[in-house]
Amino acid sequence: MTELAKYKMYINGEWVESSDGGYFTSYNPATGEPWCQVAKGTSEDVERAVQVAHQAFENSEWTSMTYSQRGKLLHRLGDLIAENYEKLADYETLDNGKLIREMRGQLQYIPEFYYYYAGLANKIHGDTLPIDKKDMFVFTSREPLGVVAAITPWNSPLYLTTLKLAPALAAGNTIVIKPSEVTSASLLELMPLIEQAGFPPGVVNVVTGFGDPVGNALTSHPLIRKIAFTGGTESARHVVHNSAKHFSQLSLELGGKSPNIVFEDANIESASMGIIAGIFGASGQSCVAGSRAFLHKSIYNEVVDRIVTRTSNIIIGDPMSPTTEMGPLATESQLKRMEHYVELGKGQGANLIYGGKRPAHLKKGWYFEPTIFEHTNAEIRIAQEEIFGPVLTIIPFENEEEVISLANNTNYGLAAGIWTNNLARAHQISKAVRAGIVWVNTYRSISPIASIGGSHWSGYGREGGVESIHEYTQNKVVWMNTSTEPMADPFIMR
Structure with missing residues (x-):
């Protein structure tokens, strides 16, 4: 019997086993037979990955990069995906059973999303405000949130990961990704390209496993500033509940009855x-x-x-x-x-x-x-x-x-x-x-320029387009007093 391929998790630029050494089996839908094994993550693995991502955000070469430099890394990643699209498409089809011709077409188009957000990376800017106080200069800036958790489903793993990964990185965040336990292989196959593109260790991390414990631990972690979730409504309810513990920002792309x-x-x-x-x-x-x-x-x-x-x-x-x-x-x-x-x-x-x-x-x-x-x-x-x-x-x-x-x-x-x-x-x-x-007069058309998202049971927030960048940043307002006069009455709001 042919030995099944084994996939480890990707944390801090390294391939690591789960804390307890466990694995689970992934099946080929076309045959119903096992085709690979994937590390079965634990809450301890989530803790490690989030801490690594937090350190990468707080004090690393990632945060010292200019937006243009980060954009170049994203563009390089797009090039690498374009060069390796056939291999990545093969893994997607083996894992989730979608047509190889559809996956190849999708993987050939996915680089456009990285190019789009590479171009947007140095266009994340604020405004000067025409404030109604003549001695004040007031401006805004958009800043990254910190550590982002991305939870992706099994139906289009790399495409739906891209909708989160590209804008999150363009905005300067670090990220921990939990792919569906049904389809983890293609995302793990992407990680060598993340390395080749030049992203520093700890900026992108992948913890594989099940909703309990991995998903629960990730969505309730106090260092997670935003959760980007795509999946079903029942799972989303758990995510919403967990996010409330530490007031993590949340975007949900859920189901439909279109x-x-x-x-x-x-x-x-x-x-x-x-x-x-x-x-x-x-x-x-x-x-x-x-x-x-x-x-x-x-x-x-x-x-x-x-x-x-x-x-x-x-x-x-x-x-x-x-x-x-x-x-x-x-x-x-x-x-x-x-x-x-x-x-x-x-x-x-x-x-x-x-x-x-x-x-x-x-x-x-x-x-x-x-x-x-x-x-x-x-x-x-x-x-x-x-x-x-x-x-x-x-x-x-x-x-x-x-x-x-x-x-x-x-x-x-x-x-x-x-x-x-x-x-x-x-x-x-x-x-x-x-x-x-x-x-x-068309259906299922997509583009990185146009956002996707819904309302009510279909979720909230948007992925794709310029709107998505705002989902991964926070607005800061800076007031500067230009007067040389001393402050007047300290008990009156200016």
């Missing part, structure tokens, strides 16, 4: 493909998955026919194959979750028109067919709860007022898709739909 709305004047072919991309791309394991499709009654049957026809031709199989269009789910528990929700949907009266089971031709791995329900009751659980898999619900509507009400009838507010050739309608509906991201 609507894809198709009006009667839309390009039917584009809208149909957009719905498929939104829910079956990445096997539906995406925070912004367009899991609810609302179709105008006049074009309902035509769009459903197109969606079902294309879905029936989706190639499901080995994610390493360049022809595969849908790979496995990331974990066995995800597979069981899909089966559970299919039974829920059928039990609550939804009409299963495609899929709903494991593919018969795949005997190994955690594969699940693309699945489509249609129904008219927007209150049933498959239309309200985030499933996080390839399960689409389709609902008809008659007019704008109705579909806005249906689209907003959810606890989530992350993303939405609107399909129409009516410019006025596009503006009106995009304003009316409660979502942090609205795509019009």
Whole structure:
């Protein structure tokens, strides 16, 4: 039997085992078999990593660097990722089962985020204030927070880490990252590139392991100034509770139940493909998955026919194959979750028109067919709860007022898709739909220039764009008295 690869943690520029020497096994979703072992971190490991990051922030060469120097390191890291994208993509696919062609495309684009924040690093500035006191000169500056904790999920490990790591470093913070226990390998494979780029030891640290104890210890640590979390709502509630102990700043990028709305004047072919991309791309394991499709009654049957026809031709199989269009789910528990929700949907009266089971031709791995329900009751659980898999619900509507009400009838507010050739309608509906991201006649488009984030159960705070830099800095106001006159009455506020 081939010995499994072993991954240690990365703390203070060194590869270290956990304090008790423990490891856990990571599985290849395409086969359901073990493929590597990862150090199983403890609360002691978290303590060490946070202390190291704190020291690196307080008294090291990192804090003595200029913003431009830090920007150059980020640019170099982007170059190194571009040079090694194929290797990193392979590890992502082995770990989470996403298509190799998707991962290669994603890894080729990720450097753009590092270049973007490299350029922003020396543009983090304050303002002079036109203060209403003639003998005062008042200005502001934006300063790094200190040690940041980043907790990342398993569906797009390096991309979602980048959304935190790049702006945090550009702003001058140090960071401790806890990747999902499901997908730790690709992030650990990134660490040699962090070294090659020239980041000092202790600036970037990785502690691997489970939510308890690693996640709990990290999010409740008194030296953590900010927590950047991407994941599910239940885990987020624990993070919010822990952050309150020491008033850590917090940004949450959580789940969604995103609507894809198709009006009667839309390009039917584009809208149909957009719905498929939104829910079956990445096997539906995406925070912004367009899991609810609302179709105008006049074009309902035509769009459903197109969606079902294309879905029936989706190639499901080995994610390493360049022809595969849908790979496995990331974990066995995800597979069981899909089966559970299919039974829920059928039990609550939804009409299963495609899929709903494991593919018969795949005997190994955690594969699940693309699945489509249609129904008219927007209150049933498959239309309200985030499933996080390839399960689409389709609902008809008659007019704008109705579909806005249906689209907003959810606890989530992350993303939405609107399909129409009516410019006025596009503006009106995009304003009316409660979502942090609205795509019009497209879906799942990303850029480092545009932020992502939502509201309510989809979280708060923003990642990406200029806004993200502000999430990793704090504002300082400096008052300078320019008068040579002595202070007057000390008991009167100036």
